[in-house]
Amino acid sequence: MNNPFILFQLKPAPDLRTQEGDILPLDVLKARYTKVQAACHPDSFAMASEAQQKAASEMSSRLNQAYKMLRDDLSRVKTWLALLGLEIENQTTKPDMDLFELQMDLEERLAAVAAGDESQKATLIQDIESIKAQALDWFVSLAQNTPDTIEDVDTCLNQYSKLALSSRLEQRLYSM
Amino acid sequence: MALMQIAEPGQSPDPHKKTLVLGIDLGTTHSLIASVKNGTPVCLESADGEKLMPSIVHYTESAVEVGVQTEKTKGVDVLSIASIKRFIGRSAKEVQQLLEAFPVDYEWDFTDAAVPKVKTPQGLKTPVEISAEILKTLKKRAVQHFGVDEINSQNADSFKVVITVPAYFDDAQRQATQDAARLAGLSVLRLINEPTAASLAYGVEQDGTYLVYDFGGGTFDCSLIELNGDVYEVVATAGDTFLGGDDIDHALSEWFLATHLDGKKTKNLRSILKDAKERLSSQESVSVMDFTITRNDLTQVMEPILARTYKCIQRLLQDGRKSVKEVNQVLLVGGSTRSPQVFDGITAICQQQPRNDVNPDEVVALGALAQARKMTSKDVNHLLLDVCPLSLGLETMGGIVEKIIPRNTPIPVTKEQIFTTMKNNQSALKLHVVQGERESVEDCRSLAQFELRDIPPMAAGVARIKVRFDMDANGVLKVSAEELSTHHVASIDVKPSQGLSEEQLLEVLQAGQASAGEDINARLDKGARIELQRIIESCDHAFAEDASLLEDADQAAFAEQLKQAKALAEDAAATREDLKAMRESLNAVSEKLAALRMDKAIQDALKGTYI
Structure with missing residues (x-):
């Protein structure tokens, strides 16, 4: 799985863009995914040779994996960073008090909402979304300069942590 | 006689090669086979005009009969095996556990812990062989309908089938079902999940989200399906392999025994009460052995069983990240959904009236046929994207499961993960593949164990062992492991103990053929x-x-x-x-x-x- 962006004819970026650099909405990715999946799914090769069936199955699972990597913001940013040589899994983040306090605050408010305090829900969602949008914007503007590698790894990891935190809380809010 | 012929585009079909495209619903209590007849998809009837074939296999010393038994000669020992689907792909230990809840009146042989067998007048038979008898009988039905000649009917390639399995069937059960089909001389295009098949047959055309509630004789399944143009995408699936109409019958007889008979067992009580249950779908009360059972009584008995299905629905919606309001339609499948209790319960839970306008018995077989036609024709364009129903993982230190493929991951899927050794100079690594949602290995189902040997001597934690999980579009798993510095590979088709090897299959086929003198x-x-x-x-x-x-x-x-x-x-x-x-x-x-x-x-x- 070298470059999932190329597989869907996208520009490697933290957000979704055409190869020419124009911004794309999320449902375009889904449309492309189903289109290529229809062309490659093993069901479409049931009557073909074993080698062809195997190739279809391999491609189809590559597409599933690539789609999953690009579908949500967090994993897309992670994939993009990996292409620039920054493997998130191999990094150790420095302790950051501000981030820690932010997390504690959000967790507390989330717990209150979970306990039934619906009045806080709307503002909490707003705050989480705005943290997420800010972090994503930071990556998008970093990408504007088309870097070859990541220079300021610490800031990058800090922003990534914010994106990860807000994505995680967003999901928990959603499944409530 | 309408026969579907298949040829690659641009090639002329071989006139001697006739291929039947079939959909099979291999059910716990009933089975059906569907095909296209005179241009219309239909479930094929038996000589007696019955579409539903009871999934009961009768063995005598000299014959095997499936469905309704015809041979009732005095003095002939007949062994009847029902609901074999409950036991397919299960180990001796699992079968023993199941038998506590579902006692049967035939005997098992547990000598082989991996492959339990039933004692029949024709010797020991595995659940795979018994299921194959059901499939063979369905195949015969197709042969009779379409007048397939002797040579073609001997060739598995002439029978392209899609067989349905409960969404919740695990890997071993899927493998075993495939083995049964091979044994019956059928060529399996694909195994598809029953609720998915049902949605295909309901012919939903409007884009949106559909919830399929499939409550059959022995299993319960539910799926959340999104339709977008020609693409059917299964978003999530949940269910319970040990929950069905049989359980209602069982609970009803327990209740009746306790409340009316002081625990005194009566012959045929279960089938009498099953009949009463069915009549209560249209009547307010029925009398059974001088007692009256009201619909309300039945509602109370069913309550805890239905509650378990509602719990599955909650999890389904959560996994699919949908609220109940986002569901456009609820589709009912399976004989047990005929109960008004189910209809009312679902209406309340899903906040809308479910659809039940396709015959719940036939809908799965017809859906399987729809998929088979799609896969054998270039003209049908729909795409079916399904998911892996249960999480798959590996045992790690302390009996904790490391999930490699989480449940509801779209299939086919390939996942790789790097593991390392725990001890200095460790030369082998045992890999234990498990299936299930729980953290601890003991609570999950063991699928297979294998070893990667000859790892070169290295300090603990230095060796890099890449483990790869491949699940194909049938939901069948393959696992391999590779030591990255030496590229030493060990792999296994997770064909658990119950699966048939090519040699075993040949052996069984040979044994069967020898007696037929071929x-x-x-x-x-x-x-x-x-x-x-x-x-x-x-x-x-x-x-x-x-x-x-x-x-x-x-x-x-x-x-x-x-x-x-x-x-x-x-x-x-x-x-x-x-x-x-x-x-x-x-x-x-x-x-x-x-x-x-x-x-x-x-x-x-x-x-x-x-x-």
Whole structure:
């Protein structure tokens, strides 16, 4: 799985863009995914040779994996960073008090909402979304300069942590 | 006689090769087979005009009969086996546990812990063999309907089938179902999940989200399906393999015994009460042995069972990240959904009236047929994207499960993960593949164990062992492990203990054929030749279309191999081994082109998309 962006004819970026650099909405990715999946799914090769069936199955699972990597913001940013040589899994983040306090605050408010305090829900969602949008914007503007590698790894990891935190809380809010 | 003929586009179909495209619902209590007759998809009837065939296999010393038993000669010992689907793909231990909840009146042999067998008048039979009898009888029904001749009916390739399984069937149960089909001489195009099949048959056309509630005789399944144009995407699936109408019958008899009979067992009580249950669908009360049972009584008995299905629905919606309000329609499938209690319960839980306008008994078989037609025809365009129903993982230190493929991951899927050794100079690594949602290995189902040996001596934590999980579109798993510094590979088809190896299959086939007085060798020779011809056809087609994708040298090699294969396929003296070896080399040569064609398919699919 070298470059999932190329597989869907996208520009490697933290957000979704055409190869020419124009911004794309999320449902375009889904449309492309189903289109290529229809062309490659093993069901479409049931009557073909074993080698062809195997190739279809391999491609189809590559597409599933690539789609999953690009579908949500967090994993897309992670994939993009990996292409620039920054493997998130191999990094150790420095302790950051501000981030820690932010997390504690959000967790507390989330717990209150979970306990039934619906009045806080709307503002909490707003705050989480705005943290997420800010972090994503930071990556998008970093990408504007088309870097070859990541220079300021610490800031990058800090922003990534914010994106990860807000994505995680967003999901928990959603499944409530 | 309407026979569907299949040929690669641009080729003339072989007039001697007739292929039937079939959909099979292999159910716990009933089974059905569907095909296209006079242009219309229908469930095929038995000689008596019955579409539903009871999934009961009757063994006597000299015969096997499936469905309604006809031979009732005095003095003939008959053993009747019902609901074998409950036991397929399960180990001796699991069968023993199941028997506590579902006692049966036939005996088991647990000598082989991996493959439990039933004692029949014809000797020990595995659940796979017993299921194969059901499939064979359905196949016979198709043969009679379409007048397939002797030669074609001997050839599995003439029967292209899609068989349905509960979404919640695990890997072992799927493998076992495939084995049963092979044993019955059917060529399986795909196993698909029952609720998915049902949604295909309901013919939903409007884009949106559908919840399928499939409550059958022995299993409960639910799926959340999104329809978008021609694409059916299963978003999430949940269910319970031990929950069905049988459980309602069981609970009702327990209740009746306790409240009316002071625990005194009565013969045939269960079937009497089953009948009462069915009558209560249309009547307010019925009388049973001088007592009255009201619909309300039944509602109370069913309550805890239905509550378990509602819990599955909650989890389903959570996994699919949907609220109940986002569900456009609820589709009911399975005989147990005929109960007004189910209809009312679902209406309350889902905040809308469910659809029940397709015969709940036939809907799954018809859906399987729809999928089979899609897979054998170039004209039908729908795409079915399904998911892996249960999480798959590996045992790690302390009996904790590391999940590799989480449940509801779209399939096919390949996942790789790196593991390392725990001890210095550890030379082997045991891999234990498990399935289930719980953290601890003990609470999950063990699928397979294998070892990666000859790891070179290294300090603890230095070795890098890449474990790869491959799940195909049937939901069948393959696991392999590789030590990265030496590239030493160990792999296994997770064909757990219950699965049949190629040799075992041959053995069983041989045993069966010998008694029928047929020449198994001739049959296998013919099969090998047909297999080779099939792959030649397919390679010919691929080469004609896309040879230009290959470099010149590869093109020449491909053409040469194809030429040799064609010559061998015509050579009457060619042995089975020759034919098989040729098939393998042709397959190997065609791999490169096959992969290039997939790249091209993607390019073509996205051509001119500036959406």
